Amino acid sequence: MSGKRVTFKNFWLAILLILPQLFLVFTFFYWPAGEALYWAFTLEPPFGGEQQWVGWQNFETVFADPLYWNSVKRSLLFAFSSTALAMGIGLLLASFVDRQLAGYKVYRFIYFWPYAVAAPAVGLAFRFIFAPDAGFVSAINVWFPGLWNPALDGFDAMVLIVLANAWSMVAYNFIFFLAGLQSIPRSLVEAGAMDGAGAVRRMRDLQLPLIAPTFFFLIVINITDSFVNSFGIVDITTGGGPARATDLMVFKIYSDGFKGKDYSLAAAQSLVLMLMVCALTFIQFRFVERRVHYS
Amino acid sequence: MLPVYEGFQRHNSLVGGASLWVMQGKSRGEYQAAAAFLDYVASRAEVEWMPTVTGYIPITNAAFRHMQETGFYSRPGFAGRETAITSLTFTPPNENTRGIRLGNFTSIRSELTSEMQAAYTGQKSVQQALDDAVARGNQILRRFEQTMRGRQLP
Numbered sequence: 001m002s003g004k005r006v007t008f009k010n011f012w013l014a015i016l017l018i019l020p021q022l023f024l025v026f027t028f029f030y031w032p033a034g035e036a037l038y039w040a041f042t043l044e045p046p047f048g049g050e051q052q053w054v055g056w057q058n059f060e061t062v063f064a065d066p067l068y069w070n071s072v073k074r075s076l077l078f079a080f081s082s083t084a085l086a087m088g089i090g091l092l093l094a095s096f097v098d099r100q101l102a103g104y105k106v107y108r109f110i111y112f113w114p115y116a117v118a119a120p121a122v123g124l125a126f127r128f129i130f131a132p133d134a135g136f137v138s139a140i141n142v143w144f145p146g147l148w149n150p151a152l153d154g155f156d157a158m159v160l161i162v163l164a165n166a167w168s169m170v171a172y173n174f175i176f177f178l179a180g181l182q183s184i185p186r187s188l189v190e191a192g193a194m195d196g197a198g199a200v201r202r203m204r205d206l207q208l209p210l211i212a213p214t215f216f217f218l219i220v221i222n223i224t225d226s227f228v229n230s231f232g233i234v235d236i237t238t239g240g241g242p243a244r245a246t247d248l249m250v251f252k253i254y255s256d257g258f259k260g261k262d263y264s265l266a267a268a269q270s271l272v273l274m275l276m277v278c279a280l281t282f283i284q285f286r287f288v289e290r291r292v293h294y295s
Numbered sequence: 296m297l298p299v300y301e302g303f304q305r306h307n308s309l310v311g312g313a314s315l316w317v318m319q320g321k322s323r324g325e326y327q328a329a330a331a332f333l334d335y336v337a338s339r340a341e342v343e344w345m346p347t348v349t350g351y352i353p354i355t356n357a358a359f360r361h362m363q364e365t366g367f368y369s370r371p372g373f374a375g376r377e378t379a380i381t382s383l384t385f386t387p388p389n390e391n392t393r394g395i396r397l398g399n400f401t402s403i404r405s406e407l408t409s410e411m412q413a414a415y416t417g418q419k420s421v422q423q424a425l426d427d428a429v430a431r432g433n434q435i436l437r438r439f440e441q442t443m444r445g446r447q448l449p
Contacts, residue, residue, distance in 0.1 A: 049446070052441075247409075259402070
């Protein structure tokens with residue numbers, strides 16, 4: 001890239017203006033992350049005192065633990081299924097609104113709302129709605145006794161948190177897909193329609209390839225979000241249970257660190273999680289992005 | 296109270312819940328404040344207020360007796376709550392029923408909970424689940440031992 005670089009005459013004023021934000025980022029992100037890096041190589045007494053340097057021992061403990069690999073497996077399952085669900089439904093809703101079906105102006109407005117609801121609130125709502133004994137969904141158990149019980153059945157519990165997470169991410173995906181679809185020139189879609197391509201055909205061969213950059217962006221965001229942002233939902237709905245069926249990596253970090261007071265083990269796990277999310281994002285850029293054409 | 300199997304003896308149930316700790320190495324003023332706070336928490340008015348609004352047990356015998364005398368447990372909204380006290384004080388606590396104090400107890404308790412869930416949902420036999428809980432608990436204790444090496448615990 002060549003060309004003029006943007007320069008500011010009032011450099012020091014600019015620095016002064018971004019300083020508060022940098023301070024916040026440093027205090028709540030870089031500093032704790034650096035501290036976690038140090039803790040991961042020490043044994044940290046929970047109520048202060050001298051820590052001991054133990055090298056790679058925390059990581060060896062983490063990797064030797066079959067239950068840790070269980071939580072990695074559950075996290076991957078959770079991330080991929082909630083991403084697929086949230087993006088599928090988001091795209092479907094966006095294409096309905098893009099085709100200007102009845103009432104689309106209202107829907108365009110309200111579909112974004114769920115994203116504004118905080119994860120613990122989502123968890124609480126889903127916990128009530130999907131409660132096997134008294135919730136709205138418990139009607140299923142009237143018709144098919146014992147079919148739905150996230151407190152006893154690990155599969156049901158996983159379905160519950162996937163649904164809750166997908167519900168809040170659908171809104172986000174919807175807005176991006178809608179923006180992508182609306183940026184496609186109408187004439188292209190209309191030309192396709194005149195040549196006899198149906199709605200599904202136009203979506204598959206025309207609109208999806210054209211919004212591929214949006215699609216790729218959303219995959220990265222959704223997977224990252226499912227890995228790092230699922231704590232609120234798990235904590236409120238299932239608490240990692242039953243029998244560790246929903247013990248996602250972030251939740252295990254929380255329960256080992258803040259409940260179990262083993263800060264070192266939690267710090268090691270959080271580093272592994274960070275590297276894993278980086279690796280997943282790298283893989284997506286390396287292999288998926290190649291097939292994306294930016295116009 | 297919950298029934299016990301025939302041929303088994305009933306013991307007092309285990310006490311659980313939260314506890315308050317005063318840490319060492321603080322100044323005299325801080326200890327005075329901590330003492331005043333503990334005094335306040337253990338005062339009869341506080342001890343009686345908590346079970347009334349939450350359903351938890353009164354934490355001192357004196358408060359429990361006073362609540363019995365004033366007819367708390369025969370009022371319609373609160374009748375039956377004395378069962379918890381009956382269960383907790385059924386026999387004098389012995390070595391296995393006196394409550395547990397372990398390093399990283401919360402971790403160990405959550406391992407036990409997870410293993411019992413595995414047993415109740417039929418993924419493991421009860422014996423297997425308990426054996427696994429013991430093994431997990433011992434690993435946690437070894438880590439605690441290493442973290443607290445060379446330290447005298449009160």
